[in-house]
Amino acid sequence: MAYEEFRKKIVNLQSDVSLFKVEFLDRDGFKRFADNLRSNVKSWTRICITGYFSETIRQSLESIAKGSPITNVRLICPNLNVKRTRDRKNLQALRNLARKGVQIEVNDRLHARFLVAYDIFEKHPNKEYRGLLLIGSFDFNTECIGRERYDAGILTRNPDLIESAVRLFEQIWNEPESIPLKDYKP
Numbered sequence: 210m211a212y213e214e215f216r217k218k219i220v221n222l223q224s225d226v227s228l229f230k231v232e233f234l235d236r237d238g239f240k241r242f243a244d245n246l247r248s249n250v251k252s253w254t255r256i257c258i259t260g261y262f263s264e265t266i267r268q269s270l271e272s273i274a275k276g277s278p279i280t281n282v283r284l285i286c287p288n289l290n291v292k293r294t295r296d297r298k299n300l301q302a303l304r305n306l307a308r309k310g311v312q313i314e315v316n317d318r319l320h321a322r323f324l325v326a327y328d329i330f331e332k333h334p335n336k337e338y339r340g341l342l343l344i345g346s347f348d349f350n351t352e353c354i355g356r357e358r359y360d361a362g363i364l365t366r367n368p369d370l371i372e373s374a375v376r377l378f379e380q381i382w383n384e385p386e387s388i389p390l391k392d393y394k395p
Contacts, residue, residue: 232364236356239347242364243354247272250326253340256282257378260322263295263350264302270349271309282310285381288317291395299350303390313390316381322347322362325374338372341365 234242242249246269250256256273262284274282286303289296307313327340345362347353353360365371381387 234362253326254280256326258324259285261348261350265351266349267302274310283312285314287319314387315393316387338368
């Protein structure tokens with residue numbers, strides 16, 4: 210990146226102090242975030258989440274998928290062991306989400322846990338990502354939202370981190386090991 214371009218980026222970023230704020234979320238903070246998921250992501254048109262999902266979050270995700278201005282909700286989850294009751298229920302919740310328009314892939318190598326809600330501003334010289342990123346050990350399932358486990362994470366609005374998370378999500382989404390839920394045979 211040329212010096213002048215880099216300088217302009219810094220000046221633009223400095224005008225919005227909230228982009229540099231980092232919030233630490235413990236299990237109570239994550240519960241508050243999950244309980245208010247729709248209002249936390251309502252400003253953004255693209256939502257990408259990785260991890261395990263359960264019935265606990267299904268209604269919120271369905272509401273987000275059909276809500277305006279959100280146009281795209283995609284999830285990537287790890288392989289499910291349908292011999293376990295919990296994973297059978299989670300698979301059913303995912304199928305219900307898919308029927309409501311959520312795009313879902315399964316990737317057995319997935320271990321990353323993050324949510325990125327964002328927009329891309331194409332008119333910016335290099336594209337500019339704006340939104341929020343939650344990264345940590347949380348899953349959108351009963352154990353984490355119910356505060357049964359000790360999880361922790363970080364919430365930020367930093368555009369460079371958001372862009373990096375989007376790129377990682379796209380990389381996982383597009384690799385051959387990622388299988389659309391409709392084709393997934395547990």
